[in-house]
Amino acid sequence: xxxxxxxxxxxxxxxxxxxxxxxxxxxxxxxxxxxxxxxxxxxxxxxxxxxxxxxxxxxxxxxxxxxxxxxxxxxxxxxxxxxxxxxxxxxxxxxxxxxxxxxxxxxxxxx
Amino acid sequence: xxxxxxxxxxxxxxxxxxxxxxxxxxxxxxxxxxxxxxxxxxxxxxxxxxxxxxxxxxxxxxxxxxxxxxxxxxxxxxxxxxxxxxxxxxxxxxxxxxxxxxxxxxxxxxxxxxx
Numbered sequence: 001x002x003x004x005x006x007x008x009x010x011x012x013x014x015x016x017x018x019x020x021x022x023x024x025x026x027x028x029x030x031x032x033x034x035x036x037x038x039x040x041x042x043x044x045x046x047x048x049x050x051x052x053x054x055x056x057x058x059x060x061x062x063x064x065x066x067x068x069x070x071x072x073x074x075x076x077x078x079x080x081x082x083x084x085x086x087x088x089x090x091x092x093x094x095x096x097x098x099x100x101x102x103x104x105x106x107x108x109x110x111x
Numbered sequence: 112x113x114x115x116x117x118x119x120x121x122x123x124x125x126x127x128x129x130x131x132x133x134x135x136x137x138x139x140x141x142x143x144x145x146x147x148x149x150x151x152x153x154x155x156x157x158x159x160x161x162x163x164x165x166x167x168x169x170x171x172x173x174x175x176x177x178x179x180x181x182x183x184x185x186x187x188x189x190x191x192x193x194x195x196x197x198x199x200x201x202x203x204x205x206x207x208x209x210x211x212x213x214x215x216x217x218x219x220x221x222x223x224x225x226x
Contacts, residue, residue: 042217
C-alpha cells in the first residue's frame with residue numbers, strides 16, 4: 001500500500017515567519033499535487049509538479065519535487081494570515097488514474 | 112472554478128437506511144472520484160470512474176457502490192448506512208491531459224451523519 005506522510009501535522013506561526021511542509025513516501029509517483037483546503041470547502045489545487053527536481057513558485061509559495069519523485073516540499077516565505085488552512089499533498093500512482101493523499105498539515109498564521 | 116456540484120450538502124440518516132449522494136459536473140471530464148475525509152486520515156479514495164458505466168474500487172470501497180450512467184453524473188450509494196460511514200464526502204473530476212498531469216478538481220463536499 002502506498003503512503004504519503006506529511007509533516008508537521010500542525011503548525012502555528014507568527015505572521016512574517018517562513019515555514020516548510022514535507023510530503024514523503026517510499027513509492028514513486030508520476031506527479032504530485034499540492035492543495036489548500038478551507039473549512040467547509042473542497043480542496044483547491046495550488047500546483048502540480050511532474051519532473052524529478054522540478055521547482056515551481058506561486059508568489060510566496062515554493063514547491064519542489066524530489067529528484068526520485070518520492071517526496072515533495074512546500075515552502076512559504078513571510079507567511080500571512082491568509083495562508084491559514086489545511087495543506088494536502090497528493091501523488092498520482094504510476095500507470096493508474098488514482099491519487100494517494102497525505103494526511104495534511106494544518107497551518108495557522110497569527111497576525 | 113470547475114463546475115462541480117454535490118447534493119445534498121448535508122444529510123443526517125439512521126443506521127441501516129440506504130443513502131445516495133450525487134455529484135454533477137459541467138466540465139465533460141472523463142474521470143470522476145469519490146473520496147471520504149476523516150480526521151487523521153486525510154482523503155481516502157472510495158471508488159472512481161473512467162467513463163460511462165466504467166468504474167473501479169478505491170482503498171475503502173467496502174459498503175459503498177457507485178454508478179455512472181451519464182458523463183456528468185456520478186452517484187455514490189451506501190446500501191445500508193453504518194455509523195462508521197459518518198464522514199465528509201468529496202467528489203472530484205479529472206481529465207488526462209499532458210502525461211502524468213492529472214490534476215483533480217473538487218466539489219464542495221457532503222457532510223453525512225449516520226445516527
